[in-house]
Amino acid sequence: MNQERRAQWLRGVLDLCVLALLSRGESYGYELSQALRAHGLGTVQGGTLYPVLLRLQRSGLLTAHWREGETGPARKYYRISPAGSAALRAAAIDWSAFAASVGAILSEEPKR
Known part of the structure; x- marks a missing residue:
C-alpha cells in the first residue's frame, strides 16, 4: 500500500481506532502502537x-494514570471514559455509513 496514502487515511481515523482499542481495556502508548500495527x-x-x-x-x-513498571520505568496507562464510550458508539455508526458510501462509489462501474 502506498505509505503516503495510508498515513493520510490514518490521520482521519486514528482517534476512532485508539478509542476502539481502549474500549477493550486500558493500555499504554507503546502497547497501543503495537496493537495498531498488528491490525x-x-x-x-x-x-x-x-x-x-x-x-x-x-x-x-x-x-490516564501512571503505574510503576515491574521491570522498567513507570508507564502512563489510558482508559476510555464514559464520554469516550459514547463518542466511540456514535463515531462507529458514522464511520460505517461513510465507509459504505465510499465503497459504493468505488464499486460502481465506470461510464464509458
Missing part, C-alpha cells in the same frame, strides 16, 4: 500517537 495499520510513531492520546484525554474521552 494492519502500519507503524504509528510516538510523535503521532501521543498527541492523539493527549488530545483525547484533554477532551474528556480518556483518563
Whole structure:
C-alpha cells in the first residue's frame, strides 16, 4: 500500500481506532502502537500517537494514570471514559455509513 496514502487515511481515523482499542481495556502508548500495527495499520510513531492520546484525554474521552513498571520505568496507562464510550458508539455508526458510501462509489462501474 502506498505509505503516503495510508498515513493520510490514518490521520482521519486514528482517534476512532485508539478509542476502539481502549474500549477493550486500558493500555499504554507503546502497547497501543503495537496493537495498531498488528491490525494492519502500519507503524504509528510516538510523535503521532501521543498527541492523539493527549488530545483525547484533554477532551474528556480518556483518563490516564501512571503505574510503576515491574521491570522498567513507570508507564502512563489510558482508559476510555464514559464520554469516550459514547463518542466511540456514535463515531462507529458514522464511520460505517461513510465507509459504505465510499465503497459504493468505488464499486460502481465506470461510464464509458
